Amino acid sequence: MNIPRTSFPRIVIIGGGFAGVSLAKKLSKQEVQVVLLDKHNYHTFQPLLYQVSTGGLEPDSIAYPIRKILKDFPNFHFRLADVKQIDTENNSVDTNIGALKFDYLVVASGSKTNYFGNSEIEKHSMAMKTIPQSLNLRSLILENFEEALLTSDLNERNALMNFVIVGGGPTGVELAGALAEIKKGILPKDYPDLDTRLAQINIIQSSGCLLKGMSDKASAKAEDFLEKLGVHIWKNVRVTNYDGKNVITNTDLVFQSSTVVWAAGVKGAVIKGLDANNFVSRGSRLLVNNFNQVKGFKHIFAIGDVACMESEENPYGHPMMAQPAIQQGEQLGENILNLIEDKTMQPFVYKDKGSMATVGRNKAVVDMPKFKFQGVFAWFVWMFVHLFFLIGFRNRMVVFVNWVYNYIRFDREARLIIRPFKNKNKVDD
Amino acid sequence: MNIPRTSFPRIVIIGGGFAGVSLAKKLSKQEVQVVLLDKHNYHTFQPLLYQVSTGGLEPDSIAYPIRKILKDFPNFHFRLADVKQIDTENNSVDTNIGALKFDYLVVASGSKTNYFGNSEIEKHSMAMKTIPQSLNLRSLILENFEEALLTSDLNERNALMNFVIVGGGPTGVELAGALAEIKKGILPKDYPDLDTRLAQINIIQSSGCLLKGMSDKASAKAEDFLEKLGVHIWKNVRVTNYDGKNVITNTDLVFQSSTVVWAAGVKGAVIKGLDANNFVSRGSRLLVNNFNQVKGFKHIFAIGDVACMESEENPYGHPMMAQPAIQQGEQLGENILNLIEDKTMQPFVYKDKGSMATVGRNKAVVDMPKFKFQGVFAWFVWMFVHLFFLIGFRNRMVVFVNWVYNYIRFDREARLIIRPFKNKNKVDD
Structure with a gap:
């Protein structure tokens, strides 16, 4: 991947969900190079997906171009890429559009549907x-x-x-x-x-x-x-x-x-290369410490749904929702800067702002x-x-x-069959 | 197709574009049964398609559910169907979901891209x-x-x-x-x-x-x-x-x-069964008289892009645009009712309201x-x-x-690659 090296350390973020975007925003305007990789060129506001399915909202209103979120930030690069593997020996990620070296890596790949093997x-x-x-x-x-x-x-x-x-x-x-x-x-x-x-x-x-x-x-x-x-x-x-x-x-x-x-159910969207030692089988997540460092690494982190930070209140990791992802992204932004400057990192403390659901x-x-x-x-x-x-x-x-x-x-006007689904192959991307 | 026959004459309309919808609206609340057939369950506002292509508008905002347009009209039926052939001997249309008899048929199938055989x-x-x-x-x-x-x-x-x-x-x-x-x-x-x-x-x-x-x-x-x-x-x-x-x-x-x-260029989306005798090769349209009757038939009509009504001002038929389609639909609504009641039909006269284009x-x-x-x-x-x-x-x-x-x-936020196109087969429906 032809991204020019600068004198700044390079932080590669995998995933432009709540966690990845909140981290990238925090790192903007700092003396670091940020490369965000995502399979889509947009951020998805997942809590409203059910309204798209039921014709209440158009899909474009809950998606947002990732390039636009970060357009004013210098030293920021986005690439539309599917990460295949993490190479911890060479500090590099392998993607469908080539390999990319990193100084710091943040896995924010989110979660996917868990069919429990069926x-x-x-x-x-x-x-x-x-x-x-x-x-x-x-x-x-x-x-x-x-x-x-x-x-x-x-x-x-x-x-x-x-x-x-x-x-x-x-x-x-x-x-x-x-x-x-x-x-x-x-x-x-x-x-x-x-x-x-x-x-x-x-x-x-x-x-x-x-x-x-x-x-x-x-x-x-x-x-x-x-x-x-x-x-x-x-x-x-x-x-x-x-x-x-x-x-x-x-x-x-x-x-x-x-x-x-x-x-x-959902499970962490774990990427090959890290899963061997650091895998928590409950929820398929990556085990991280209080600083979101993946067990065994100083410079590789995981945040959001894919990260499992065990704590007294959350012995199996934080709930796989937007709030912990956003908060971990923000905290990690500060901690990476601390780490670069050889300062002490601050442990993550989850502030539970509550949860909610709507029925109608x-x-x-x-x-x-x-x-x-x-x-x-x-x-x-x-x-x-x-x-x-x-x-x-x-x-x-x-x-x-x-x-x-x-x-x-009392209406939902987006009841449109724009791309028929039946009798087609399931294409989920 | 299991649509119950009533004592009212049945008018089958092929196509829910400008022509078909304006005709159906005109026929609502009259003593006729209307069956509208379309490949899509929505009406498309074609003049704004280019803004969808360039990220300025979401697709759902220029589409409208056909069922909703006509939901308050009694004696109205919509079927999601692709018409394969018109059988003029048996007064029936063959579709992918079965055959349907008609008393009056209106072809409002619009136009498609003309590649001139390449x-x-x-x-x-x-x-x-x-x-x-x-x-x-x-x-x-x-x-x-x-x-x-x-x-x-x-x-x-x-x-x-x-x-x-x-x-x-x-x-x-x-x-x-x-x-x-x-x-x-x-x-x-x-x-x-x-x-x-x-x-x-x-x-x-x-x-x-x-x-x-x-x-x-x-x-x-x-x-x-x-x-x-x-x-x-x-x-x-x-x-x-x-x-x-x-x-x-x-x-x-x-x-x-x-x-x-x-x-x-575009050409009429002619349907098999009528094209033999009534086909105008310039633009592939169906030749109609002043009452939009397809040449040789009293009870089969064509309106909109697919119809070619030759006149002094428009020797090759009206321009293939929204206005002639809407006006022909409205006029035909009155004429079909006249025909049913054995009254004289009124010839169609196109009122040119002008045309426009935007550059930016x-x-x-x-x-x-x-x-x-x-x-x-x-x-x-x-x-x-x-x-x-x-x-x-x-x-x-x-x-x-x-x-x-x-x-x-100075923005267009719908710059979203929601369904990647490259390296996929062209699916246009």
Whole structure:
């Protein structure tokens, strides 16, 4: 890769998610050369992907060009590259566009969907971790409705209109709520020929409650909200297989469904070369110390979802969410500068700002360290926080326009099958 | 296709473009059953496709769900279907989802890119008639810049940054202007490592002027605007081939380019079954009389781009643009009702409301029947008219937000490679 060497130390960051971008911003205008590598030329605001899948937002409003985020920073380079391997002996990364030497390396490669080794589920179910995946799901949902109109086989029509969401975390809950609103507000108008009562939305959760990790109150209220919207919640049920038609569980329950969304877990997007010694099998993450240094290295770091920093409050690492990623990125920015200047590094301390999930209009649950609340106010807080963390003024405006419109009109206008998904190969990039 | 027959006559419309939608709206709430068939579940506002290709607008803001346009109309059915053939003996259309009988048939299938039989150009060049095509072009432009950064071969870098637009009609002129603005406003910021002077934008026009069909003043002014933006205009040059690397012309000129946009012509999207007797080879359109009846039929009509209605003012049919399509759709709505009620049909008379094209910020040309003007005011008129004809309040708001933002910030934020195009097969649907 033809990036000129300067007298500044070179810091290579793998990944332009929350962690990578917050670190890069912190390092801007410092006496370091920063090279950010990502498979995409845009940063994805993952918390709103479910709204893309359900036609509430256009994909472009939750994506932001990485080059633009960092355009004013000198000594900054971006390359569209897929990192294949880390070579710790030569301090170099191998990518699809060539090798690149580093002085400091930061792995911020995030997480990917965890199918727990079940390749059949991986093949047939839909994931929702990237924008193309979310657009595939949007197409599939709409294609299913169109196809349901055509079939005279009632079983088939049932399966086309039966949605199974595996996993009752924020993604599962938010997607289920949005689908329930589509069933209520849009299906009857768009498909007067279709018996929309057939549309069923199921959440399957392996444990005994939704939104594990949030308060009992939040969990119970989310369940209550979903039930009022007509969502079926199946707790203590584990999905064991899905062949594209039947969802098999560890109980007697079997679901016939054309649309299974796998939101049951994520794992660190570990890159070859580091995983041998430093791999934490729970969540497939890289073991790091308090300074986010990967075990055994002084100059190689991991931050965000891919990093597992064990602590008393979080014995299995921090939750794989935006907040720890952003905070680790910021802290590491200071620590790398400290390390370069031979100063003492500061250990990372996670400030839990709380967590939240939305179920639908006027329905959200918010757990803050000191307050927990649910309902309309929580919903406004949820929207405000998401607008605040979205990158870019234009994106905020467009999302705001959409939300106001969707709220007033009970509508979601991006119900467009722009790239059909069915009968195509799954392309997730 | 399982659409129940009612006592009302059934009118089948092929195509949900400007013509089909304006006809369907006219027929709503009348005592007829309307079945609209389209390959997409959305209406595309084609005049703004070039802004999608150049990152100025998100695709979802110029698309509108067809079901939603007609959701309040009783006796209306939409089916996502690709019509393969028209069977005039049995009054039926054959589609990928089955056959459908009709009492009246309206072909509003629009137009497609005309490569004039050159399959090599078709294979290697980019078209811009659909949203997926425009998104492919957006990806390709951005992928080219990323690749230009990587190569050390100057010839290759030149080709990656050399844009050739074939055709100097409104599409070619508008795209060239937008690319010139990207070169000036975005490239230097996004790609400081790249010598952006290498980015060249060429328009190749087979005749002696741009914007043929508009006034001489408009044509000259558009040329002037483009030249000020640094666009190279090659007049009286015809492209004879393009193999993916070299653009060959009927002169000594050869262009090395990785990106050739073919905007040199369109032709009617004729459907098998009618084309034998009623085909006009110039533009591949269906010959219709003053009532838009396809020659030889009383109950089969064609409207919009696919219809060729010869008249004194337009001996080769009306221009293949939105206005004749909308007006023919409206007029035919009345005429079909007249025909059903055995009343006299009214011949179609085209009201030319003028035409316009934009070159860039503060630069547009407008020809109205009584006034012709160019510059800033024309640009505002252009924007107002396009916002007005865009379907949907949300779309208008989102487009407006984008335009205001882009204008103030000299920016285009949708420069996202969401689905990479290079090294993939061309998928245009």
